[in-house]
Amino acid sequence: MDSNNFVACLKDSELKEGQMKPVRVKGKPILLVRKGGQIFGLSNICPHAECSLHNGILNEYLVMCPCHGWKFDIRNGQYTESDAITLVNYKCKVQNGKICVEIIGKGSSFFNYGELETDDNKVKRVNLLITVKFARINILLSTAKTKIF
Numbered sequence: 001m002d003s004n005n006f007v008a009c010l011k012d013s014e015l016k017e018g019q020m021k022p023v024r025v026k027g028k029p030i031l032l033v034r035k036g037g038q039i040f041g042l043s044n045i046c047p048h049a050e051c052s053l054h055n056g057i058l059n060e061y062l063v064m065c066p067c068h069g070w071k072f073d074i075r076n077g078q079y080t081e082s083d084a085i086t087l088v089n090y091k092c093k094v095q096n097g098k099i100c101v102e103i104i105g106k107g108s109s110f111f112n113y114g115e116l117e118t119d120d121n122k123v124k125r126v127n128l129l130i131t132v133k134f135a136r137i138n139i140l141l142s143t144a145k146t147k148i149f
């Protein structure tokens with residue numbers, strides 16, 4: 001079934017095999033990747049500390065975040081170290097020489113790792129953010145203790 005929610009965002013010729021390009025569609029930062037002849041669309045914001053993934057490294061079907069090396073599978077957005085963390089992925093298609101991305105729901109929010117269209121997703125993302133922030137605080141505290149004692 002076709003959808004009317006596809007938005008043209010880039011000329012097809014502007015994304016070569018093995019390339020990654022950032023686009024912003026209806027306020028959403030999206031990473032487009034062409035690999036194996038297919039086009040993949042993912043949230044372009046790393047959930048660890050919000051770095052843009054388009055500056056990272058693509059190795060086969062894994063994109064590595066440029067900031068701290070988290071890796072995500074471009075085929076489904078899955079973080080390689082935990083099933084609990086997944087980037088939102090977007091359906092893509094080529095129409096009239098343009099890459100089109102399917103956008104469902106409204107625009108961005110503060111925790112915009114993609115589409116936060118359900119309360120369940122919001123709770124998961126906020127919990128993740130809190131967990132990451134506490135982990136950072138714990139590391140800072142243990143480092144400070146090591147230096148003091």
Ligand code: FES
Nearest residue numbers: 046048049065068
């Ligand atoms: S911001 Fe991506 S790994 Fe830290």
